[in-house]
Amino acid sequence: MGQLRTSPPPPQAAELQSWTLADAADLRGLRASLSESLTRHGLVQGEELDEVPGLVALVATELASNALRHGRPPTIVTLLASDDCFILDVADHDTTTVPRTGDAGALDSGGRGLQLAESLSLAVGWYATDTTKNIWASFARRRPD
Template sequence: MKPPRSAPPPAHAVELRRWSLTSGDDLHAMRSELTGELSDRRLGDGELGERMTLAATELASNALRHGLPPVQVQLLRTPEDLIIAVSDGDVTGVPQSDGDGGLVAGGRGLLIVGAVADDLCWHADGTVKYVWASFLG
């Protein structure tokens, strides 16, 4: 896996929904609500919705496990893409891969997201780090 590209989420993206997470219970609720939100808006029915929900779960789980509060998950929309953006307060925790395609000090979350998303990026703006995945929608 190549490292996530360094880029902020698109400034013109419109926020459709936001979740604040503090625990695994919040993660479970977010996953269920995201699935419903995608279906209700007819944005991610079927396979696209499954890929987006998987990406949101992996990125949010990583942020809860390795990041710093507050952890937030956003569902964003541009004219071209749907975006899952996860933010946390650890601006020094840069997502990176080791030479073998695994992850430094971590599991396989970013590998999974990199496989199911059309693009995977990260950005730190001073107080917040974003890891985000886009899906052509």
């Protein structure tokens, strides 16, 4: 099992929206609202976001599901943006554990959330505050030239 790098998200990122989740039933609403928020805030110089909302929503669902399953409620999902990227920050209230990427096999039913985040995002990291453990992932806001 691998360990994620310890690093807070970029400090210049501005919060766009935040969601508080109590249980897995809240994940469907998160996906819909997150996609809408990304589309609303995502147009930079008239460009379309292509697949970005779908990727962010997928990673958000995976990370929030992990937080709900393995952390302590409530789970807080925050969407932030800097000039060139969106940042997804997922917090739970279990500050005693360190997030690790799993060694999930092809037939395993779980253990892929962090692996998925690492493969679909620009960067993934984690940090702790006095009350939360946060995992973040960043996504390109603009299409590459």
